[in-house]
């Protein structure tokens with residue numbers, strides 16, 4: 001089943017992680033690369049963005065909280081399958 005918008009992600013219990021792409025952090029003496037990433041709460045995203053928000057549009061509205069970079073990629077992770085112990 002394709003997961004295209006927030007409603008799909010929520011109903012299929014997918015997890016969404018955001019990752020900063022090539023952000024820059026000025027830590028005083030030098031400038032380092034920011035690779036900050038964090039898991040986003042899908043339900044909160046639905047509350048704030050609406051459930052029909054496309055995931056591709058969502059990534060365009062992201063901003064890294066560490067370095068204010070706007071190039072953020074979203075990583076979608078399918079839910080762990082319960083009871084798949086012996087494989």
Ligand SMILES: [Zn+2]
Nearest residue numbers: 020023034064
């Ligand atoms: Zn960043």
